[in-house]
Amino acid sequence: MSIRKNITASMGALCLTLAAGLVQAGDTIKIGSFLAVTGPASFLGDPELKTLQMYVQEINAKGGVNGKQLELIHYDTSGKAKEAVNFTKRLVKKDRVDLIVGGSTSGTTMAAIPIVEKNRIPFISLAGSVKIIDPVKKWVFKVPHTDRMAAAKIFADMKKRGLTKLALISGDGGFGKSGRAQTMELAPTHGIKIVADESYGKKDTDMTAQLTKIRDTDAQAILNFGFGAGPAIVTKNVHHLGIKLPLYQSHGVASKKYIALAGVAAEGVRLPAAALLVADKLADGEKQKPVLISYKSAFEAKHGAVSTFGGHAYDGLMIAVEALKRAGSADKAKVRDEIEKTQGFIGTGGVFNITAKDHLGLGLDAFKMLEIKGGDWVVVE
Amino acid sequence: MSQRKGFYLLTLLVVLLPLLFPDNYFVTVVAVSAGLNAILAVSLNLLMGYAGQISLGHAAFFGMGAYTSAILTTKFAWNPWPAMVAGMILTGTIAFFMARPVLKLKGHYLAMATLGFGIIINIILVQAVGLTGGPDGLGEIPTLSFFGWQVDTDLRWYIVIGSCMLLVVWLALNLINSRSGRALRALHGSEVAAEMMGIDTTATKTGVFVMAALIASLAGSLFAHQQSFVSPDSCDFFFSIELVTMVVLGGMASTYGAVFGAIVLTFLPELLVVFEDFEVMIFGAILMSMMIFLPQGMFVGMQNLLQRLTHRRSALPGEDPNEPA
Amino acid sequence: MWDQILQFLFTGVTVGATYALVALGFAIIYNASDVVNFAQGEFVMMGAMCAVFLYSGSGLPLPVALLLAVALTIVLGMSFQRFAIARARGASVVSTIIITIGASIFLRGVALLLWGKDILAMPHFSGETPIQLGxxxxxxxxxxxxxxxxxxxLAVHYFFHHTTLGKAVIACSCNRTAAHLVGINVGLMMLIAYGLSAFLGAMAGVLVTPITFTSxxxxxxxxxxxxxxxxxxxMGNPMGAVAGGLLLGLIESMAAGLISSGYKDAIGFVVLLLVLFLRPSGLFGKASAERV
Known part of the structure; x- marks a missing residue:
C-alpha cells in the first residue's frame, strides 16, 4: 500500500516538474527542431543536435540575432514519421516556433512537410532525398546534397576509370531505398548498366550471401547505398570474400566512424562527400576553407570526430540566421523570402545559391570524390 | 462503476476537454493520437482480453487500412469513403482466411504466428516501393469531408476521432454483453468447456478476429487521412507490441482499461520528452514497475483499490474477473 | 554454383548459431518459469557492450574483458529474476511478458546512457585472415x-540431463509445488535458470560482435x-530451439542468395508460419493437451 502511495506521490511530483518546465520563456526568436537523436538514424541526429546547441549558444553569447536571443526547442523523433508529425505540430501549435531547422531523415521530413506548408513556417530540412525539393514547395528548403547528386558524382568517377557495369547493394531504410531508386533512374543516361540489384535489412549482420551473388556477375564496380552499421559490414564482407572490384560508398558513411568500423577493409573505398571531411587538406585559397576549419575545430573540441551530418545542421542554422538578419524580424513570410534569396552563402556543404526554382542551391561541384587511404580521406580529382 | 455510468463519464470527458482547454496541443494533437490508439486497443482487447487470443500483429491490420486508403486516394484518385470501405473489405477478407489456421495455434505459438504475419506485411510495405512509396512513405493524402464539411483542422479531427472512439467503445460494450459476448468470455475461461456447452468456438473466434481486424483497418484509414502521410514505421512490429502493452497495462478484459491504457501510453512519452536521453530508461522502468505492482493492470488495479477503500471488505479484489469494468 | 551454395551455408550456419544461442536462452527460461523473456536479446547486447568497453575502455586483455563481461551479464540476469520476475508472482503470462518488454526497454535505455549511440567494433579473436575452401x-x-x-x-544438454542441479531445475518446471515438497529450493533454481540464459546470451554477444559490430x-x-x-x-524443447536457430539462419541466407535479398526475412517468416500451420507446436515440440 505504502509503495503504491509513493508511486502516486512521485507521479504527482513529476507532473509538477513538467508543468514548471513548460512555462514559456520571454521574448526570443524560437527555432524549432525535430531530429532522429536516438534510433537507427541517431548518427545523423546526434551530431546535428550537438551542432545546433553549440551554435545557438555561441550566437546568444554574442548578443543573439536582431537584438533577440535564440531559443532552440528540439524533439527526438527516433527517425519515426509518426513522431515527426506530432512533434512538428507541437512545435507549431504549442511552442509557436518562428522557423524549423531539422528532420534528419527523408521520411520524417516528408511527413512534416504538409504541416509546415499549411501553417506557413519556414522549414530547412537536413535530409538527403531529392523528393524534398523536387517539386519545389514554397516553405521547404534543404541543405544536404541529394542522393541524385551522389549517384551522378559516382557515375562520373566510374566513367573516368572506364567502368560501365555496376552492381548495386542497398540498405532497406529510406536512405538506401531512395538512393537505389535515383541510381537506377540515372544510370542509363550516364551509360552505366546495373548488373545486380541486392538489398539488406537495417539490422542485418552479414551480407556475404548478397555479395557472393554479386561476385559471380560481370560487374566492374560495386556501389553500396546505406548508412549505419550496414555499409561497414558490406565493406568487411567484400574484403573477406576476396572481391577485388572497386567499391563505392555513398555520402551516408561520411564520418570517421565508418573507417574505424571497417578497418583495413575500407582502404581504397571511394565515396562522394562534402569538403568538410578533408578541410585541412584543401588549398589555402579555397573559399570554403575558413568556414570548414572553424566548424571542424569547434565541433571536435567538444564532441570528437566531425561528420558531414553535423555540418548540415550548421548550414541550415546559419542560412536561417542570415535570413533573419536580412529580414530584420522573425516575420515568417519575410524570413522565407530571404532564405530564398540566399546567394553565395559559404557553408560546410558547399556554396549555396538558393533561388525560387532551386530550394537547395548546391551544384555537383559541392561534392568531392574521396578515397580512403591509410585510414584517412584523400581527394581524388 | 456501472458500464453505462462509465460510458457517460467517458463521453463527458471527450466533450469537455476541448471546451476547457481550447486549442491546446495536448488536446487537439496528442488526444487525437490517444483516441486512435484507444480504438485499436479496444479492438485488440476484444481478441485478447475476452477471447483470450494473443495477437502480436495487430498493427498489420491497422497498416492495411492506412495503406489502402493512402494508395487508393493518392494514386487512383478515389474518394476517401469508398477507399476506407475497400480497406476494410481487404483487411476483413485477409483476416478471415488467416483466422482458421492461425487461431488453431495456442499461446506463444499464436503470438509468434501473428507476429510473423505482421512482419511479413511490413516487409512488403517497405519493399513494394512502386505502390507503397517504400520506407519514405506516401504523402499528400487528402483529408475527409462529410457532405462538404472538411475535416481540415486539428479540432475537427478531434471531433471525428473522439466520436469514432466512443462509437467503438459502445459497440465493444454491447458486444461483450450480448449472447456472442458471453460465448467469447466462456472461450477465455476454457475452450474445451465452452465447446462442451455447445459454443461453436471456431466460428466465435474467427468472428472476433475479423471484427478486431475491421476496427483496426478503420483506425488505419482515419490515421492516414489525419496525418496525410503514412510510412511503414507507423505500423511495424513495435507498434503491435505497444498496442498489446496498452491492453495489458490498462487491464485485460476491461474495455475502459484498454482506453485507459491507450491514453496513458500515448501521453507518457509526450511528458517524458523533457528527460531527453533518460527517456528510454525511465519509460522502461515505469512499464516494469506498473506491471510488477499492478499485475492486473492499472485500471482494474486502481478500481480494486478504490473499492477496498470505499467498501472496506465488502468486495474482494478480483472477485469476478469476468465482470467487465 | 556449388561454391555459392557452400558460401551461403557458412553464412547461414554462423548467423544461425547466434540465433540458436538466443533461442536456447528463451527455451531455458520458458521451461523453468513459463515466462517468454523478451529481454533475452538485451542480454546479448549487454554482454557485447560490456566486453567492448572493458576491452577498449580500461585496457584489459581481451580474454579477461570477455570473461568479466559475461560474468556481469549473468549477475544482471539473476537480478532481473530476483527483483522483477520473482516480485510479480501473481501476474498472468501476458503481464509477465510486458514486464520483460519493460526490462528490455529499460536495459536499452541504460546502455544508451552508459555507452552512447555509436556502433562499436571488437577485434577478432584470432585474426582476420580468411580460410579458403574452393x-x-x-x-x-x-x-x-x-x-x-x-x-x-552440449554443455547445456549435459547439465539438464546428467547433473542433479540440472534435473532439479527441470523438476521445478514440471511442477513447482512438488519440487518444493521434495526439498528443492525453487527460488535458487529460478536464479540458476535466468543466470544460465544470461550467460548464453552474453556468450552469443561476445562471440559474434567481431563480425557484426554492436550498439x-x-x-x-x-x-x-x-x-x-x-x-x-x-518452445518446450531446448535442443529443438537450437535446431530452429540453425534452420532459420540457413533459410535466410539461402533465400538471400537464391531468391531475393529484399524479401529474405519475409521468406523466413513464411516458412515459420507454414511450419506452425502443419505442426502447431513447432518442429520438435511435443503437442500437449490443453489442461481443462
Missing amino acids: RATLLPQNLWVMGGTGVMV YDAGVMLGLKGFSAAILGG
Whole structure:
C-alpha cells in the first residue's frame, strides 16, 4: 500500500516538474527542431543536435540575432514519421516556433512537410532525398546534397576509370531505398548498366550471401547505398570474400566512424562527400576553407570526430540566421523570402545559391570524390 | 462503476476537454493520437482480453487500412469513403482466411504466428516501393469531408476521432454483453468447456478476429487521412507490441482499461520528452514497475483499490474477473 | 554454383548459431518459469557492450574483458529474476511478458546512457585472415562462433540431463509445488535458470560482435529472431530451439542468395508460419493437451 502511495506521490511530483518546465520563456526568436537523436538514424541526429546547441549558444553569447536571443526547442523523433508529425505540430501549435531547422531523415521530413506548408513556417530540412525539393514547395528548403547528386558524382568517377557495369547493394531504410531508386533512374543516361540489384535489412549482420551473388556477375564496380552499421559490414564482407572490384560508398558513411568500423577493409573505398571531411587538406585559397576549419575545430573540441551530418545542421542554422538578419524580424513570410534569396552563402556543404526554382542551391561541384587511404580521406580529382 | 455510468463519464470527458482547454496541443494533437490508439486497443482487447487470443500483429491490420486508403486516394484518385470501405473489405477478407489456421495455434505459438504475419506485411510495405512509396512513405493524402464539411483542422479531427472512439467503445460494450459476448468470455475461461456447452468456438473466434481486424483497418484509414502521410514505421512490429502493452497495462478484459491504457501510453512519452536521453530508461522502468505492482493492470488495479477503500471488505479484489469494468 | 551454395551455408550456419544461442536462452527460461523473456536479446547486447568497453575502455586483455563481461551479464540476469520476475508472482503470462518488454526497454535505455549511440567494433579473436575452401571463404571468427555454440549446447544438454542441479531445475518446471515438497529450493533454481540464459546470451554477444559490430539497440532484432527460432523448433524443447536457430539462419541466407535479398526475412517468416500451420507446436515440440 505504502509503495503504491509513493508511486502516486512521485507521479504527482513529476507532473509538477513538467508543468514548471513548460512555462514559456520571454521574448526570443524560437527555432524549432525535430531530429532522429536516438534510433537507427541517431548518427545523423546526434551530431546535428550537438551542432545546433553549440551554435545557438555561441550566437546568444554574442548578443543573439536582431537584438533577440535564440531559443532552440528540439524533439527526438527516433527517425519515426509518426513522431515527426506530432512533434512538428507541437512545435507549431504549442511552442509557436518562428522557423524549423531539422528532420534528419527523408521520411520524417516528408511527413512534416504538409504541416509546415499549411501553417506557413519556414522549414530547412537536413535530409538527403531529392523528393524534398523536387517539386519545389514554397516553405521547404534543404541543405544536404541529394542522393541524385551522389549517384551522378559516382557515375562520373566510374566513367573516368572506364567502368560501365555496376552492381548495386542497398540498405532497406529510406536512405538506401531512395538512393537505389535515383541510381537506377540515372544510370542509363550516364551509360552505366546495373548488373545486380541486392538489398539488406537495417539490422542485418552479414551480407556475404548478397555479395557472393554479386561476385559471380560481370560487374566492374560495386556501389553500396546505406548508412549505419550496414555499409561497414558490406565493406568487411567484400574484403573477406576476396572481391577485388572497386567499391563505392555513398555520402551516408561520411564520418570517421565508418573507417574505424571497417578497418583495413575500407582502404581504397571511394565515396562522394562534402569538403568538410578533408578541410585541412584543401588549398589555402579555397573559399570554403575558413568556414570548414572553424566548424571542424569547434565541433571536435567538444564532441570528437566531425561528420558531414553535423555540418548540415550548421548550414541550415546559419542560412536561417542570415535570413533573419536580412529580414530584420522573425516575420515568417519575410524570413522565407530571404532564405530564398540566399546567394553565395559559404557553408560546410558547399556554396549555396538558393533561388525560387532551386530550394537547395548546391551544384555537383559541392561534392568531392574521396578515397580512403591509410585510414584517412584523400581527394581524388 | 456501472458500464453505462462509465460510458457517460467517458463521453463527458471527450466533450469537455476541448471546451476547457481550447486549442491546446495536448488536446487537439496528442488526444487525437490517444483516441486512435484507444480504438485499436479496444479492438485488440476484444481478441485478447475476452477471447483470450494473443495477437502480436495487430498493427498489420491497422497498416492495411492506412495503406489502402493512402494508395487508393493518392494514386487512383478515389474518394476517401469508398477507399476506407475497400480497406476494410481487404483487411476483413485477409483476416478471415488467416483466422482458421492461425487461431488453431495456442499461446506463444499464436503470438509468434501473428507476429510473423505482421512482419511479413511490413516487409512488403517497405519493399513494394512502386505502390507503397517504400520506407519514405506516401504523402499528400487528402483529408475527409462529410457532405462538404472538411475535416481540415486539428479540432475537427478531434471531433471525428473522439466520436469514432466512443462509437467503438459502445459497440465493444454491447458486444461483450450480448449472447456472442458471453460465448467469447466462456472461450477465455476454457475452450474445451465452452465447446462442451455447445459454443461453436471456431466460428466465435474467427468472428472476433475479423471484427478486431475491421476496427483496426478503420483506425488505419482515419490515421492516414489525419496525418496525410503514412510510412511503414507507423505500423511495424513495435507498434503491435505497444498496442498489446496498452491492453495489458490498462487491464485485460476491461474495455475502459484498454482506453485507459491507450491514453496513458500515448501521453507518457509526450511528458517524458523533457528527460531527453533518460527517456528510454525511465519509460522502461515505469512499464516494469506498473506491471510488477499492478499485475492486473492499472485500471482494474486502481478500481480494486478504490473499492477496498470505499467498501472496506465488502468486495474482494478480483472477485469476478469476468465482470467487465 | 556449388561454391555459392557452400558460401551461403557458412553464412547461414554462423548467423544461425547466434540465433540458436538466443533461442536456447528463451527455451531455458520458458521451461523453468513459463515466462517468454523478451529481454533475452538485451542480454546479448549487454554482454557485447560490456566486453567492448572493458576491452577498449580500461585496457584489459581481451580474454579477461570477455570473461568479466559475461560474468556481469549473468549477475544482471539473476537480478532481473530476483527483483522483477520473482516480485510479480501473481501476474498472468501476458503481464509477465510486458514486464520483460519493460526490462528490455529499460536495459536499452541504460546502455544508451552508459555507452552512447555509436556502433562499436571488437577485434577478432584470432585474426582476420580468411580460410579458403574452393572459392568459398570462412573467417576464423566464424569457426569461433560455430565451435563456441556447439560446446555450449552440449554443455547445456549435459547439465539438464546428467547433473542433479540440472534435473532439479527441470523438476521445478514440471511442477513447482512438488519440487518444493521434495526439498528443492525453487527460488535458487529460478536464479540458476535466468543466470544460465544470461550467460548464453552474453556468450552469443561476445562471440559474434567481431563480425557484426554492436550498439545499444542491437538486441532487439536478435531477440526477435531468437524467439522465432525457439518457436520454430518448439518452445518446450531446448535442443529443438537450437535446431530452429540453425534452420532459420540457413533459410535466410539461402533465400538471400537464391531468391531475393529484399524479401529474405519475409521468406523466413513464411516458412515459420507454414511450419506452425502443419505442426502447431513447432518442429520438435511435443503437442500437449490443453489442461481443462
